[in-house]
Amino acid sequence: MSTxxxxxxxxxxxxxAAYLDFVEGLREFILGKGADFEERLNGALERTASSRGRPWGDVEEIREFVHALPLGRLRDRLARSQQEMKWHAIERSFGEQRAQLTAELAKWDERGPGRLLLDPAFVHPAYTNVHFHLQPGGYYKDELSGFLYHYGTKVFFRGDNDKDELHAKLVGTVPTPSDGKVNRILDLACSIGQSSTAFHRRYPEADVWGIDHSAPMLRVAHRRAAMQGDAVNFAQRLxxxxxxPDAHFDITFAFILFHELPPRIIDETVREAARVTRRGGIFAIYDFTGTEGKSPYQRYHRWFDARHNGEPYSQDFCDCRLGDILAANGFEVAAAPLAKRAGGTGYMQHWFATRV
Amino acid sequence: MSDRAQTPEGGTPIVGDDPVYLNDPIQDATVRMLLELAAQVWVERERRLTLEALLESKGIVARDEIERHIPDAVLAARLKDERARFIEDIFKELRRVSLNR
Incomplete structure (x- = not known):
């Protein structure tokens, strides 16, 4: 099987490739222990809160403190630059091959084993028009968006997901419904279909559907699945x-989706997931942890990510209580332990919700 | 970058294309150029190490031949093009320094 x-x-x-290899290393250095910005800035924040005898208030107060520090401003400059360098290199390199890559997508559009259903009359809601993570053109305005995203995430995951290892691992953690029945699976906002194919491999007899609003993403998803012989269907839907149909799916999955939705659409999406997931079925979510329990630096980092890395909805998502929204829409949510991280909780979390 | 117009529905306002983080835009441009320069140095080093390893393993070229080599007209023209691209990669940052800040 291909990888x-x-x-x-x-x-x-x-x-x-060498340039992007450098960016990958730079990213690791800036955001990890190399530059050690997190430990040093969080230490300064905590010492200040301790010496003045009161905790940090809203994120604006934290921002003012961080921005007053040369180290904080330099950290922001570097974090922004590594992202800009990545996209500039990927966009230019794939852009120079535009004709070949476009032809490559067209070659696979009609091939099986799975189907690709694009809607020529599809209208993108305004909320989707965001250049998430600074990706040029966002998720759907460039016909090569799927390829750009694929290489962008390769750099983001720093080599740990080159064979979809992360997706396979996450899909592997999703509990099977208690009655053992898994005939149909829905991957919401599947992007380039890495979770969709992982589900197909875990449940080869199930009918797996990946949906997304972006046609360029879906074309890459379909091409990847077809090249690898995975019978997964992809459709352009919201x-x-x-x-x-109602109660159609045994498992519904959302991988890092909700923090990219405004609150109104979060509510509508949970309601829709409740409609299409059958009773006893599982709605599995992997997304950002809430603001509660975050260190001051982590709260700052979330704010920076929102404002400076094209994540306008993530703050609102982190401040909402997704578990409550799931419960209000007919899901029973299993408690998911939060991973620990220096100074606070981890950045990511599972929700495994059963439709009742 | 292509088509920067975005229409997010509320949420955190997204900063514009060329935010200034440091004390003035020149400092930001200097850091960007430094990062770009470091990237280009790595690109060249990776290329050279790969090439030298290949040449030596095949017994084609000794290292001192590379040191003594004089480019012909075709190679000279190619190097000129590559140099222009190299300079563009690093110093394109200068175009992003706004007149108004």
Whole structure:
């Protein structure tokens, strides 16, 4: 069976790959222990709160403190630059191969084993028009958006997901419904279909559907699945209006989706998931942890990510209580332990919700 | 970057294209150029190490031949193009320094 690197088209030249290899290392250094910004800035924040005898208030107060520090401003400059460098290199390298890559997508559109259902009359809601993570053109305005996203996430995951290992691991944690029946699976906002194919491999007899609003993402998802022989279907649909029948799915899945939705659409999407997931079925979610329990630096980092890394909805998501929204829409949510991280909780969390 | 117009529905306002983080835009441009320069140095080093390893393993070129080599007209023209691209990569940051800040 083929693996992810073979489905990712090569860059135009070796130097482009070397450049992005550098960005990957730079990212690791800036955001990790190399530069150690998190420990040092969080230490300064906590010492200040301790010496003045009161905890930090709203994130604006934290922001003012961090921005008064040269180290804080430099950290922001570097964090922004590594992201800009990444996209500039990927966009240029794939852009130079636009004709070939477009032809490559067209070659696979009609091939099986799965189906690709695009809607020529599809209208993108305004809320989707965001350049998440600073991706040029966002998720759908460039016909090569799926390829850009694929390489962008390769750098983001720093080599840990080159063979979809992260997706396979996450899909592997999703509990099977207690009656053992898994005939149909829905992957909401599937992007390039890495979770969708992982579900197909875990439940090869199930009918797996990946939906997304972005046609360029879906075309790459379909191409990847077809190249790897995975019989997964992909359709251009909205997560809040999937078009599937009531109680149709045994498992519904949302991988890092909700923090990219405004609150109104979060509510509508949970309601839609409750409609299409059958009783006893599972709605599995993997997304950002809430603001509660975060260190001052982590709260700052979330704010920075929202404002400076194209995540306008993530703050509202982190401040909402997704578990309560799930419960209000007919799901029973299993308690998910929060991972620990220096100074606070981890950044990611599972929700495993059973439709009751 | 292409088509920067965005229409998020509320939430945290997204900063514009070229935010200034440091004391003035020149400092931001300097850091960007430094990062770009470091990237280009790595690209060149990776290329050279790969090439030298290949050449030596095949017994084609000794290292001192590379040191003594004089480019012909075709290679000279190619190097000129590559140099222009190298300079563009690093110093494109200068175009992002706003007149108004």
């Amino acid at each position: 992810t690197p073979e489905t990712l088209p090569p860059l135009a030249r070796r130097s482009d 997560v809040e209006k999937t078009g599937f």
